[in-house]
Amino acid sequence: MDTTQLLKGVLDAAVLAVVADEDGYGYDVVRRLRAAGLEEVGDASVYGTLRRLYAGGVLTSYVVPSDEGPHRKYYGINAQGRAMLDTQRKEWQEFSGTLTGLLGTSEGAA
Amino acid sequence: MSTTMSPEAVILDQVRRYAGDVRSHLADLPPEQVDDLTDGLEADLAEALADMPGTLRPVAAGSDLPDGGGTALLDVAARFGPAAAYAAELRSAAGLEPAAPGRRRRVSLGDHLAAEGAKLSSEWKSVWAPVTSSSQWAAFLEFAAVLRPVWWVLRAWVVVLVLYGWFNAPQNFELVPRAPFWRFLLLAAIVVSVQWGRGRWLRRRGLSPLRKTVDVLAVLVAVPFFVSAAVGGNTALNGLSTDSVGSFDRGYQQGVNDATGGYGASGISAGGGGSGVFVDGSPVSNLFAYDASGQALQDVQIFDDQGRPVRTVTAEGAAQAWTLPDFEQRWYFQPSFSTDGRERWNVYPLRGLPEDAVEWGGSERPLPLEGEQPRPMPSPFLQAQPLLVPSTGPAPQAPAPDGAADPAAPGAPASPPAPTGGEPSADQGGEGTTAPSVRRPGAPSPATATPVLEASTGAASSGG
Numbered sequence: 001m002d003t004t005q006l007l008k009g010v011l012d013a014a015v016l017a018v019v020a021d022e023d024g025y026g027y028d029v030v031r032r033l034r035a036a037g038l039e040e041v042g043d044a045s046v047y048g049t050l051r052r053l054y055a056g057g058v059l060t061s062y063v064v065p066s067d068e069g070p071h072r073k074y075y076g077i078n079a080q081g082r083a084m085l086d087t088q089r090k091e092w093q094e095f096s097g098t099l100t101g102l103l104g105t106s107e108g109a110a
Numbered sequence: 111m112s113t114t115m116s117p118e119a120v121i122l123d124q125v126r127r128y129a130g131d132v133r134s135h136l137a138d139l140p141p142e143q144v145d146d147l148t149d150g151l152e153a154d155l156a157e158a159l160a161d162m163p164g165t166l167r168p169v170a171a172g173s174d175l176p177d178g179g180g181t182a183l184l185d186v187a188a189r190f191g192p193a194a195a196y197a198a199e200l201r202s203a204a205g206l207e208p209a210a211p212g213r214r215r216r217v218s219l220g221d222h223l224a225a226e227g228a229k230l231s232s233e234w235k236s237v238w239a240p241v242t243s244s245s246q247w248a249a250f251l252e253f254a255a256v257l258r259p260v261w262w263v264l265r266a267w268v269v270v271l272v273l274y275g276w277f278n279a280p281q282n283f284e285l286v287p288r289a290p291f292w293r294f295l296l297l298a299a300i301v302v303s304v305q306w307g308r309g310r311w312l313r314r315r316g317l318s319p320l321r322k323t324v325d326v327l328a329v330l331v332a333v334p335f336f337v338s339a340a341v342g343g344n345t346a347l348n349g350l351s352t353d354s355v356g357s358f359d360r361g362y363q364q365g366v367n368d369a370t371g372g373y374g375a376s377g378i379s380a381g382g383g384g385s386g387v388f389v390d391g392s393p394v395s396n397l398f399a400y401d402a403s404g405q406a407l408q409d410v411q412i413f414d415d416q417g418r419p420v421r422t423v424t425a426e427g428a429a430q431a432w433t434l435p436d437f438e439q440r441w442y443f444q445p446s447f448s449t450d451g452r453e454r455w456n457v458y459p460l461r462g463l464p465e466d467a468v469e470w471g472g473s474e475r476p477l478p479l480e481g482e483q484p485r486p487m488p489s490p491f492l493q494a495q496p497l498l499v500p501s502t503g504p505a506p507q508a509p510a511p512d513g514a515a516d517p518a519a520p521g522a523p524a525s526p527p528a529p530t531g532g533e534p535s536a537d538q539g540g541e542g543t544t545a546p547s548v549r550r551p552g553a554p555s556p557a558t559a560t561p562v563l564e565a566s567t568g569a570a571s572s573g574g
Contacts, residue, residue: 011203025150025153025154026150026151026153026154027153027154027155027157027158027161028157030154030158031161042199042203043154043155043158043190043196044190044196044197044199044200044203045199045200045202045203046203047147047151047154047200047203047204048147048199048200048201048202048203048204048205049203049204051146051147051200051203051204052203052204052205055146055204055205063149063150066153067245067248069122069152069153069156069243070122070125070150070152070153070156071150071153072150072153072154073149073150073153
């Protein structure tokens with residue numbers, strides 16, 4: 001199964017969850033997603049998602065200069081983002097429950 | 111070169127190139143959107159690379175090869191994939207339309223130049239990476255950032271000074287223009303520059319190169335300018351003060367003059383290598399000659415040792431209104447005329463006319479009105495102290511400094527000399543016509559001077 005395709009639909013929720021945990025910059029979010037088990041997540045996908053969520057007004061953003069190199073752009077979640085995360089969490093639980101039931105029966109039947 | 115770079119610097123260099131490539135694949139998006147999408151990208155890429163040790167080792171070793179740049183680029187791409195794909199992923203994840211092949215700009219000459227420029231700038235950065243990646247550099251940048259407002263003012267000043275220098279005679283150059291128009295321009299330029307610097311105005315992306323160009327030009331002009339100002343002393347500053355003596359409202363006058371594009375008068379240029387006579391560094395407007403007995407002389411022709419007429423009032427000065435102490439009106443100097451009708455400005459004391467007695471009539475300097483004759487100007491004193499003069503007879507005392515006593519003027523009459531066009535006979539008779547006492551002792555006198563028409567006012571004494 002192409003997990004990258006699956007990931008597309010839920011990347012927003014995953015990114016929101018990671019940022020809700022703690023503010024993070026682009027690669028930091030990538031790293032945490034991978035550490036959580038989403039090995040195939042693409043860097044650019046995460047960065048793009050962060051930008052889109054920010055543009056959608058559910059993330060805040062601030063730039064932190066770095067002593068050793070280029071500056072980092074941090075993202076944090078706001079109230080709107082938390083609301084969105086709650087909604088998506090609920091939707092995901094329903095959806096995954098449904099799908100688990102669906103797949104479980106088919107597997108059992110086979 | 112590159113082999114001496116720290117691994118971090120190498121990574122940063124590669125990352126900058128890759129990020130630049132990614133941006134070039136987003137070039138069809140509005141610049142703000144590109145910025146938004148790729149802000150902080152370098153940091154992310156660099157950290158991602160640092161997370162995979164070994165990725166860049168072979169690159170660093172091989173980067174002194176001629177095609178090292180290309181190899182390095184490929185190596186970053188090996189980790190992140192081709193920049194085009196990376197850009198596409200970024201774009202789609204951000205919910206933006208994929209780059210439409212039709213909408214994407216064709217690769218133009220400008221793009222090529224931009225790519226070359228980016229490459230050059232990247233190479234330049236990599237050369238300096240050991241410096242720029244140090245914490246001292248960061249401290250310096252922080253310090254420099256504090257001074258940025260100073261630079262904003264400075265660049266506006268430089269630009270206005272360049273314009274000012276362009277439109278004004280060099281001897282009129284001023285570090286702080288006095289003319290209201292230029293002052294206003296300076297203020298306006300500073301406001302624009304500061305607002306520009308703060309990013310308030312002219313934020314359009316297309317203007318960024320313009321801003322950079324202005325900055326570079328300003329640096330190129332400012333540095334030599336201030337160095338020469340520091341080395342060459344205060345020649346520029348001198349120009350401020352040597353314009354005209356006795357003209358109290360000179361600043362205002364010049365302002366009016368500049369603002370009206372040269373209408374009227376003033377702006378006399380007597381400074382620097384210009385013409386004029388100076389006493390203790392300040393320009394002289396008129397000369398007053400007294401004979402040995404202390405009597406004021408009229409219509410004395412003055413020449414230097416090379417026979418050049420000594421002229422205190424330049425052509426500009428002749429067109430300029432002068433203020434005289436205790437006179438409300440302003441005056442214009444008037445020349446004498448030689449017998450052949452030519453103007454003579456080296457005949458002293460110069461005469462003049464108040465401004466209501468002259469007319470411009472399209473000439474370069476004001477001419478006397480019908481019936482007006484140039485009038486004597488006030489002299490500093492009616493009579494000078496008489497001199498002890500070595501006479502042609504028994505010379506009692508006061509020998510000439512260089513031993514060569516001048517017998518030319520022993521007690522010359524106080525009345526104005528009467529030039530009658532006397533024929534100069536020989537070398538030593540030449541100066542006898544009009545200028546009895548101004549010859550430098552012992553110095554060879556120039557050839558004969560042209561007789562000067564006697565002014566018909568006949569004012570023998572000074573007008574004061």
